[in-house]
Amino acid sequence: MFKLVLDYVRKNKWVYLLVAVTLIIYDATLVIPTQVVQRLVDAITKQTLTEKGLLATVGFLVLATVINYGSAFIWHLKLFQQSIHFKFDMQQRAFHKLVAMRTPFYEKFRSGDMMTRFSTDVEMLQDMVGYGLMIILYAGGMIAFVIPVMFLISWQIALLGMVPIVLMTYGTYRISQPMENMIDEARDAISELSNEVLETVEGIRVTRAYSKKANQSSRFAQKTAALADRWNAIARYRALYMPMYGVMLGLSTVLILGSGVYFMKAGQVTLGQVVALQLYVVSLVEPFAMLSDFILVYQTGKTSFGKLQELIETGDDLEEDGKIEIDHLEDICLKDYHFAYSQASKKSLEGIRLHLTSGQTLGIVGKTGSGKTSLIRQFLRQYPVGEGIFTINGLPVTAYSRKSLEALIGYVPQEHILFSRTVWENIAMGKVDASKDEIHQAIATAAFEEDLERMSDGIETTIGERGVSISGGQKQRISIARAFIGEPELLILDDSLSAVDARTERQIIQNIQAERAGKSNIIITHRLSAVNHADWVLVLDDGRIVEEGTPDQLLAQEGWYYEQYQRQQAQGEEE
Numbered sequence: 001m002f003k004l005v006l007d008y009v010r011k012n013k014w015v016y017l018l019v020a021v022t023l024i025i026y027d028a029t030l031v032i033p034t035q036v037v038q039r040l041v042d043a044i045t046k047q048t049l050t051e052k053g054l055l056a057t058v059g060f061l062v063l064a065t066v067i068n069y070g071s072a073f074i075w076h077l078k079l080f081q082q083s084i085h086f087k088f089d090m091q092q093r094a095f096h097k098l099v100a101m102r103t104p105f106y107e108k109f110r111s112g113d114m115m116t117r118f119s120t121d122v123e124m125l126q127d128m129v130g131y132g133l134m135i136i137l138y139a140g141g142m143i144a145f146v147i148p149v150m151f152l153i154s155w156q157i158a159l160l161g162m163v164p165i166v167l168m169t170y171g172t173y174r175i176s177q178p179m180e181n182m183i184d185e186a187r188d189a190i191s192e193l194s195n196e197v198l199e200t201v202e203g204i205r206v207t208r209a210y211s212k213k214a215n216q217s218s219r220f221a222q223k224t225a226a227l228a229d230r231w232n233a234i235a236r237y238r239a240l241y242m243p244m245y246g247v248m249l250g251l252s253t254v255l256i257l258g259s260g261v262y263f264m265k266a267g268q269v270t271l272g273q274v275v276a277l278q279l280y281v282v283s284l285v286e287p288f289a290m291l292s293d294f295i296l297v298y299q300t301g302k303t304s305f306g307k308l309q310e311l312i313e314t315g316d317d318l319e320e321d322g323k324i325e326i327d328h329l330e331d332i333c334l335k336d337y338h339f340a341y342s343q344a345s346k347k348s349l350e351g352i353r354l355h356l357t358s359g360q361t362l363g364i365v366g367k368t369g370s371g372k373t374s375l376i377r378q379f380l381r382q383y384p385v386g387e388g389i390f391t392i393n394g395l396p397v398t399a400y401s402r403k404s405l406e407a408l409i410g411y412v413p414q415e416h417i418l419f420s421r422t423v424w425e426n427i428a429m430g431k432v433d434a435s436k437d438e439i440h441q442a443i444a445t446a447a448f449e450e451d452l453e454r455m456s457d458g459i460e461t462t463i464g465e466r467g468v469s470i471s472g473g474q475k476q477r478i479s480i481a482r483a484f485i486g487e488p489e490l491l492i493l494d495d496s497l498s499a500v501d502a503r504t505e506r507q508i509i510q511n512i513q514a515e516r517a518g519k520s521n522i523i524i525t526h527r528l529s530a531v532n533h534a535d536w537v538l539v540l541d542d543g544r545i546v547e548e549g550t551p552d553q554l555l556a557q558e559g560w561y562y563e564q565y566q567r568q569q570a571q572g573e574e575e
């Protein structure tokens with residue numbers, strides 16, 4: 001962690017130099033009032049104080065106070081401003097990392113945990129760069145200034161006066177050792193709490209439907225109580241040692257005054273010097289107490305640094321990105337292709353063989369869990385490439401830059417993600433500079449026109465969390481319009497029409513095929529009518545292709561496809 005902080009200080013060396021210089025001035029001007037008191041007391045006891053001398057002293061004190069304020073303003077402002085920049089820097093680094101990562105990375109962290117790393121951990125580190133550095137610079141500076149001055153007055157009295165405070169600081173350090181574990185536990189408890197909140201919010205409908213509100217509330221209460229326990233334990237430790245500084249100050253006072261009187265009688269120090277020594281010790285209590293606070297800031301910073309580092313260092317296990325920028329999809333070819341998820345004990349795809357050329361529509365059907373989504377994830381390059389042959393336009397898929405490949409594919413996933421924006425904005429995400437006509441064309445293709453007419457503000461209606469709630473089927477069609485508008489070379493619909501009726505589904509698929517002449521489509525579906533007009537259909541079972549052909553050929557084979565087709569017809573899903 002120190003390397004990170006030092007690198008940051010080095011990167012902003014001029015700001016920190018200004019902070020250091022103003023801090024030195026600040027520390028120096030803090031010492032002045034005590035020296036003035038020392039001289040005044042001595043002048044009064046020697047009866048040498050004149051009116052002019054008093055006025056000059058007051059003037060000097062005012063000047064010192066103004067300089068003290070000015071320097072404090074500058075170093076406070078710069079130090080804490082810089083810590084805010086540090087926070088944004090860290091968050092941006094983490095954010096860039098997040099957007100660059102593929103699915104396997106996200107499977108390694110829970111959402112709440114990731115949010116905690118992003119917010120709480122970054123703030124703890126910011127504390128280290130702000131408050132932590134302030135302690136080192138201010139407290140360190142004060143101690144470095146005051147102790148030599150004290151020793152110059154009388155090393156014997158200074159030594160006696162310092163002993164209790166130094167012992168106390170060492171004791172505090174020893175006492176606070178167990179705090180490291182407590183801070184780790186408190187940090188993990190925050191993460192647990194965030195997970196709980198996110199999962200509760202995401203699943204609120206289910207929680208309500210199953211009347212599990214009380215259950216959920218009590219789980220939440222348990223987690224907050226666990227977090228409160230951790231912080232209470234830390235507070236107890238602090239409460240234990242912080243008041244001890246007052247006791248130690250009392251002890252130092254006794255030692256300084258006792259030995260001061262002794263050395264005064266011996267003529268080695270003046271009354272003014274004894275008073276000054278006492279005031280110096282008082283001024284040292286705060287910096288030493290801050291040093292013990294540094295232990296807390298350091299421990300929390302260290303814990304949070306570890307968590308952030310883990311986030312930044314964790315990869316998505318994907319192979320190095322390819323160099324070739326691909327700009328069209330001529331053909332996609334898989335031969336004897338196998339794929340397994342890293343945590344899975346068995347393969348999700350086995351011996352896959354397929355060939356898709358531009359302009360074709362490929363249907364993928366099969367039982368639930370048979371590997372349909374896993375197969376299209378290969379085209380999206382969400383996971384490391386499996387074993388076997390996987391080429392695009394005759395070259396291995398890994399030769400192409402993932403970003404350029406991604407730009408050619410329009411993907412409509414099973415879970416439809418819409419944003420709390422207008423219908424227009426949600427669709428235009430698929431093509432930033434889309435014209436009005438293009439948006440309306442996409443809406444017509446996705447058979448969403450009638451629904452739009454029923455919405456209060458039409459295409460300007462805000463949907464999602466802070467807007468109008470829309471049905472699953474409407475979400476699906478907005479998602480299709482969004483993918484369609486980008487005119488991708490390959491459009492993938494992953495069970496994206498499950499919530500619309502069979503007639504609308506057929507209409508959308510006909511629209512897509514008519515509008516996308518010369519471009520490819522992959523349609524994953526449970527309803528076989530959706531692939532009636534596909535050029536080729538694959539039937540998957542347990543990760544293998546068990547049947548394939550045109551829809552007519554598949555019916556003629558009288559296998560799973562045929563049986564399923566008959567059943568769905570009988571159930572009246574076909575008109």
Ligand SMILES: Nc1ncnc2c1ncn2[C@@H]1O[C@H](COP(=O)(O)OP(=O)(O)OP(=O)(O)O)[C@@H](O)[C@H]1O
Nearest residue numbers: 341343344348366367368369370371372373374375
């Ligand atoms: N991220 C993952 N990690 C490990 N195993 C996974 C992962 N995703 C899917 N699987 C497993 O891979 C197999 C195929 O799942 P996949 O989602 O491809 O099926 P599917 O045919 O699309 O199912 P459905 O029709 O229900 O969407 C399943 O056994 C599933 O449990």
